[in-house]
Amino acid sequence: MMELQIIGMERGWVGTKGLLTQAIIFILLIGMPSALNSQTMDLSASKIVCFEKKDPLVLKSISVLREEVAKRTQIELDRTNKWPKDNHPTIIIALAGKLEKIPQEFREILEAMPDISDEGYKIVVVEKSKMVIAVGKDPRGVLYGIGKLLRKMEMGPGTILLPSDLKIASTPKYPIRGHQLGYRPKTNSYDAFSVSQFDSYIRDMAVFGANSIEIMPPRTDDDVSNVHMKLPAVRMIAEQARIADSYGMDVWMWYPNMGSDYSSPDSLKLEIDERRKVFRAVPRLDHLFVPGGDPGDLDPDELFKWLNTQAKVLHEFHPNAKIWVSPQVFRPTAKWFEAFYEQVNKKYPWFGGIVFGPWIKTPIAEIRARIGPDVPIRRYPDITHSLSSQYPIPKWDLAYAITLGRECINPRPTDEKIIHNAFDQYAQGSISYSEGTNDDVNKMVWSDQDWDPNTPVVETLRDYARYFVGPKYTEGVAQGLMALEKNIRGPLLTNDGVLRTLQQWQKMEQGASGDVLGNFRFQMGLIRAYFDAYQYRRLLYETQLEQKARQHLLLASKTGSRIAIKSARETLSRAWEEPIMAEWKKRCYQLTDDLYKSIGAQLTVAKYFAAAGRGNFIDNIDLPLNDSMWLLDQLSIVEKDSDENGRLLKIEQMLHRTDPGPGGFYDDFGSPGSWIRVVADHSWDEDPGGLSTPRVSFGVGLKGEEWVHEITAKGFDGQATPLSWMNQVTSLYDRPLKIVYDNLEPKGTYIIKVAYTGRFQSKIKLTAKNILVHDFIKTGIQPIYEFQIPPAAIVDGVLQLDWTCGEGERGSQVSEIWLINDTNQN
Structure with missing residues (x-):
């Protein structure tokens, strides 16, 4: 097997006494995954040799090794304080300062390895002598050396294998x-x-x-x-x-x-x-x-x-x-x-x-x-x-x-x-x-x-x-x-890898023993694979249903408004009346029960008394993924109009809610396409906390609701909110939020209609190229505001919008923008 050599120099940290400490981490050979291991040492019949008799942490560490091996292999490793006389597989555990009882030839091997510092360890396999030696710089180093040893062992009933060329000298970079x-x-x-x-x-x-x-x-x-x-x-x-x-x-x-x-x-x-x-x-x-x-x-x-x-x-x-x-x-x-x-x-x-x-x-x-x-x-x-x-x-x-x-x-x-x-x-x-x-x-x-x-x-x-x-x-x-991490990256609607992730986990599930199926760590990966795939299929299904419902409404002038409304309702309701992939949902519920039994995980409120809005994501398993709640609410309002022409007009307005008109622009900041307008000074890799760079946020947060534990369907005047109000582009605290529009009509007249929704209720103001569009207003009182864009802000065809908060505020949040070209409207 090829050696992998990694040598890393710590960048250094400042100690509590102001001294610059440097430590070097040497990892000379890392155990490779079992599929790549060509040689292993069989430790199934090995003994543990340790000359330390008093140090409680060293003794505890040996107990950890014996107990964890026994748990996985049913092998009870004997422990002795005598050096083996024959070529018997042996695990040597020692402190770096107490190696005098270890033969010189093995000390020389250890001494040839890079030095280690506090909490560090050395592990080396001497294949010809059937020896595994783990030495800690201090008692903690012994514990972490044994931990590394356990991580590299391949353990199963009656079997303990270790890569025969394992050789590590390692010191932690951070204390x-x-x-x-x-x-x-x-x-x-x-x-x-x-x-x-x-x-x-x-x-x-x-x-x-x-x-x-x-x-x-x-x-x-x-x-x-x-x-x-x-x-x-x-x-x-x-x-x-x-x-x-x-x-x-x-x-x-x-x-x-x-x-x-x-x-x-x-x-x-x-x-x-x-x-x-x-x-x-x-x-x-x-x-x-x-x-x-x-x-x-x-x-x-x-x-x-x-x-x-x-x-x-x-x-x-x-x-x-x-x-x-x-x-x-x-x-x-x-x-x-x-x-x-x-x-x-x-x-x-x-x-x-x-x-x-x-x-x-x-x-x-x-x-x-x-x-x-x-x-x-x-x-x-x-x-x-x-x-x-x-x-x-x-x-x-x-x-x-x-x-x-x-x-x-x-x-x-x-x-x-x-x-x-x-x-x-x-x-x-x-x-x-x-x-x-x-x-x-x-x-x-x-x-x-x-x-x-x-x-x-x-x-x-x-x-x-x-x-x-x-x-x-x-x-x-x-x-x-x-793969589970890849599931949650980017738009779900186009992420067909979610289904392949489920297939991979299902394959492991099919061949798994009872112990593995009862293992909470395996269960956690498995439930996410099923849950993600279920949401992917639901999103495809409910998106299609919404588009069909909108098509019925588009034909309202031909079929009549009441027939169109009835057809749209029936189409949208199929999401819960004719659900899909029931077996995947059922498996999620089974795994919810299993996780409560195995680790006490509380994924639902009603059955397992989870703290609401925390880890109870299974309660959200069938929340609507399309705009059905908003559409159905709007249709109820439309029906109250006794006049057919009035109903048709309201339907048209509903279907054209996001239309900015000729020469206008519309952006929903839950859509990746709209983020091209957002100015970011740093990449996510450079500023993952979003302290200097805009981030995405979720929640409606209207009517003075300060904290949104879950994404909710109701948010303003008791009506369902559009999905677009449920997420925002956000700039934290008083960091400016900058959004730029170009290719505008230089001598045009523009109106901005903006939706301020989100968790924060902050006092924010909007300027365009340092010209005031609106002064500080408290968000969270109403969702939509409308303002005239100062003509001087677009004389070059480029409009830069800047939102800022007052001191002590939580941040600026914008969910939607309509930039309406009002030049020829009068």
């Missing part, structure tokens, strides 16, 4: 690598976990290189308990901390400011007493993360005064713990940020660093420039949400936004690597924002990227498939997960 495991009702599965399930899941994350978990206190912006929770929250977070500590992992806690008044002595006492109870309950706590907002909203001076008070309480129980804070605020102002960064740079002894997470206005590069070089940054990436989030799926098709929703099962391996690598140089690693197991693939990708940003995504996915599902599925599941 913070972890994921949030909040035990609260809002999550889509964690709230149903037992203690043993948390142990298993935390172990899985350690196998993929994570060294931290983040827990939550009992009181957050959520209920205290629900029907799923096995233990009271304060007891479960104590168990989570204990489990993490047993794996040598750091414990973080996300603790929002939920108090009503942090200046009142009485209110402050309640907050302090609560924290004292929580901090006392957890056996380990290394870092406390307090968000500046979302939830909570304190002035920076008051915030840091409160953090100073918290530090004293925290240090009563965890004297070395640090407090980290994020500049996270929904409606930020320049004054707020100035005060915040002034506080950050005061160098409080308890201060740990800055957290960069969702809804932070300042780009991470700018934050790095504004804080002292000795202040570390930790990323807090939202890997769990697909829309209305820190890193939404770019230009997502509305059909998926409507059905898969905000918190679906969402493997995005390629996207996550791009997002990670766009900004990793500014931080010391990350602990992800997660709301459950829906983002399981994304977790492992982030951990691998935090370990080495040069790791190919497919390598992580092959390890994921081999280790979690089985070596038989290494390539099938790895490529199947990549």
